[in-house]
Amino acid sequence: MNIETIGTWAGEVYKALESTETHMLGFKALKKATKLKKDELMAALGWLGREGKIVITMEDEEVVTSLVD
Numbered sequence: 001m002n003i004e005t006i007g008t009w010a011g012e013v014y015k016a017l018e019s020t021e022t023h024m025l026g027f028k029a030l031k032k033a034t035k036l037k038k039d040e041l042m043a044a045l046g047w048l049g050r051e052g053k054i055v056i057t058m059e060d061e062e063v064v065t066s067l068v069d
Contacts, residue, residue, distance in 0.1 A: 001043070009036055009044035014053065017067050024066035026059075 016033040017023050025033065031041055045065060048054040057064050 001040075006043045006047050009034070009040050010047040010051075012036065013041065013044040013048060013065075014067070017054070017065065022066070024064060027063040027065070030065055 012034045013030065013036070016030060017025055019033075027041075031038065034041065034044075036044065045054065045056065049056065053068055055066050055068055057066070
């Protein structure tokens with residue numbers, strides 16, 4: 001795993017969120033949409049979070065990720 005790879009994963013996550021009407025997906029749905037492994041998805045979310053592009057919340061015991069407006 002290197003920084004370029006994590007950036008690529010972050011791009012996949014961003015595209016998946018952007019393609020939904022609400023720009024929001026639960027963790028399981030996001031994992032399925034991107035086909036990333038859990039650790040890859042977590043690294044990508046960290047990248048996007050650090051850039052201020054996503055918000056991560058808990059809704060009914062599920063982690064939900066959405067794009068910042």
